[in-house]
Amino acid sequence: AQKITQTQPGMFVQEKEAVTLDCTYDTSDPSYGLFWYKQPSSGEMIFLIYQGSYDQQNATEGRYSLNFQKARKSANLVISASQLGDSAMYFCAMREGRTGNTPLVFGKGTRLSVIA
Amino acid sequence: GAVVSQHPSRVICKSGTSVKIECRSLDFQATTMFWYRQFPKQSLMLMATSNEGSKATYEQGVEKDKFLINHASLTLSTLTVTSAHPEDSSFYICSARATGGGRTGELFFGEGSRLTVL
Numbered sequence A: 001a002q003k004i005t006q007t008q009p010g011m012f013v014q015e016k017e018a019v020t021l022d023c024t025y026d027t028s029d030p031s032y033g034l035f036w037y038k039q040p041s042s043g044e045m046i047f048l049i050y051q052g053s054y055d056q057q058n059a060t061e062g063r064y065s066l067n068f069q070k071a072r073k074s075a076n077l078v079i080s081a082s083q084l085g086d087s088a089m090y091f092c093a094m095r096e097g098r099t100g101n102t103p104l105v106f107g108k109g110t111r112l113s114v115i116a
Numbered sequence B: 001g002a003v004v005s006q007h008p009s010r011v012i013c014k015s016g017t018s019v020k021i022e023c024r025s026l027d028f029q030a031t032t033m034f035w036y037r038q039f040p041k042q043s044l045m046l047m048a049t050s051n052e053g054s055k056a057t058y059e060q061g062v063e064k065d066k067f068l069i070n071h072a073s074l075t076l077s078t079l080t081v082t083s084a085h086p087e088d089s090s091f092y093i094c095s096a097r098a099t100g101g102g103r104t105g106e107l108f109f110g111e112g113s114r115l116t117v118l
Helices: none
Strands: A010-016 A019-021 A032-039 A046-052 A064-069 A074-079 A088-096 A108-113 B004-007 B010-013 B017-025 B029-039 B044-053 B067-073 B076-081 B092-101 B107-109 B113-117
Touching: A019 A108, A032 A064, A046 A064, A046 A074, A046 B010, A064 B067, A074 B017, A108 B107, B004 B092, B010 B017, B017 B029, B017 B113, B029 B067, B029 B076, B044 B067, B076 B092
Parallel strands: A010 A108, B010 B113
Antiparallel strands: A019 A074, A032 A046, A032 A088, A064 A074, A088 A108, B004 B017, B017 B076, B029 B044, B029 B092, B067 B076, B092 B107, B092 B113
């Protein structure tokens, strides 16, 4: 079974608008972390935001916020005030367990295109 | 600047040759490093977990004799693709988890290495 599901292969958003990228996850471990990464065409993985399973509040980092709905097992990324430079692949990922020694499992990604 | 350096960033080789990719943590120690492979327009798939001073743990379907991993020091892990074939052409990315110091637990990615096998 897929541990991370990203149902949107591609998304378009108008510059300066907000966009939500969907991510649902599947785990039976009560301790886990959820990550979002941006991957531009250069290939590097750029860390955007992190949400721990015990965090009470939704994570925010500048224009990025994570809409964490634990009961629904969803961790959607919201990008506000989109910029042309936001065009890239976006990956949702999960790490299970407390220790942090486990690897990240990635979703299939969503390609975001910001249009002027 | 980058805290995990991967080298080479691009490599082209002939079929049958071996290629070594280095993953180096620049300002922290990493007892655990992870190696991922990403085919075009696909996600990152975990290949193996590299532990300093011990044998790597490979994911199902990844040939350990073909993808040799060595993690001989706390700052360096290497992936050697032996007898490379065109189907091994891919983007290989490492990540390292910081242990000790102010960055304990943080996970950092290398810039990736694009392998093309002719």
